[in-house]
Amino acid sequence: KNEVEQSPQNLTAQEGEFITINCSYSVGISALHWLQQHPGGGIVSLFMLSSGKKKHGRLIATINIQEKHSSLHITASHPRDSAVYICAVHTGTASKLTFGTGTRLQVTL
Amino acid sequence: DGGITQSPKYLFRKEGQNVTLSCEQNLNHDAMYWYRQDPGQGLRLIYYSQIVNDFQKGDIAEGYSVSREKKESFPLTVTSAQKNPTAFYLCASSPDRVYGYTFGSGTRLTVV
Numbered sequence: 001k002n003e004v005e006q007s008p009q010n011l012t013a014q015e016g017e018f019i020t021i022n023c024s025y026s027v028g029i030s031a032l033h034w035l036q037q038h039p040g041g042g043i044v045s046l047f048m049l050s051s052g053k054k055k056h057g058r059l060i061a062t063i064n065i066q067e068k069h070s071s072l073h074i075t076a077s078h079p080r081d082s083a084v085y086i087c088a089v090h091t092g093t094a095s096k097l098t099f100g101t102g103t104r105l106q107v108t109l
Numbered sequence: 110d111g112g113i114t115q116s117p118k119y120l121f122r123k124e125g126q127n128v129t130l131s132c133e134q135n136l137n138h139d140a141m142y143w144y145r146q147d148p149g150q151g152l153r154l155i156y157y158s159q160i161v162n163d164f165q166k167g168d169i170a171e172g173y174s175v176s177r178e179k180k181e182s183f184p185l186t187v188t189s190a191q192k193n194p195t196a197f198y199l200c201a202s203s204p205d206r207v208y209g210y211t212f213g214s215g216t217r218l219t220v221v
Contacts, residue, residue, distance in 0.1 A: 002151070033210060035212070040214065041146075041199075041214060041215040041217065042212065042215055043212035045211065045212070048209075048210075086151070086152075088151075088152075096167065097154075097210070099144075099152040100151055101150060101151045102151070
């Protein structure tokens with residue numbers, strides 16, 4: 001079992017829909033990242049969380065440390081949101097990240 | 110603007126040849142990392158460096174080598190000992206152990 005599990009693996013939505021991507025982890029962490037990877041491959045960091053909730057534009061990220069679970073929400077989804085969304089966690093003493101396998105989101109008109 | 114530059118974006122090499130992937134950052138970050146991405150798998154750590162002239166093996170270091178002679182640069186060499194080198198390689202940096210990860214745009218290596 002992977003230390004970081006994401007669901008769903010693939011998600012198709014229509015423009016305007018509210019989207020939720022989930023991330024569960026099985027180890028103690030110091031921080032959790034949500035990342036976005038576009039088809040060209042480059043990765044952009046969306047959020048880093050250690051507790052609570054963060055919002056940036058139409059994106060909202062929440063984390064529940066006790067339940068070892070985080071969610072990424074996209075409100076009023078748009079085709080330009082189509083990408084792979086990756087959850088990654090900081091574990092241990094070294095500054096390494098452990099990554100989920102990603103959720104591929106396709107938003108259609 | 111500050112960022113990470115990886116070059117080239119696409120790289121083709123013949124089997125048995127060593128190849129070096131470039132990663133340069135102008136963010137003044139102490140820590141730099143190399144990750145490998147394969148289809149259907151999460152990114153896996155190859156090597157990381159938290160300070161100049163020092164680096165540590167990650168989870169899949171076999172067949173790879175790195176150097177950190179300058180703070181700005183962390184090149185990765187894929188040697189002929191790497192059994193399955195065809196993959197997407199990402200470089201990242203951070204100012205300290207936890208915060209502010211920045212990723213490069215990646216190099217897609219194909220070995221034929």
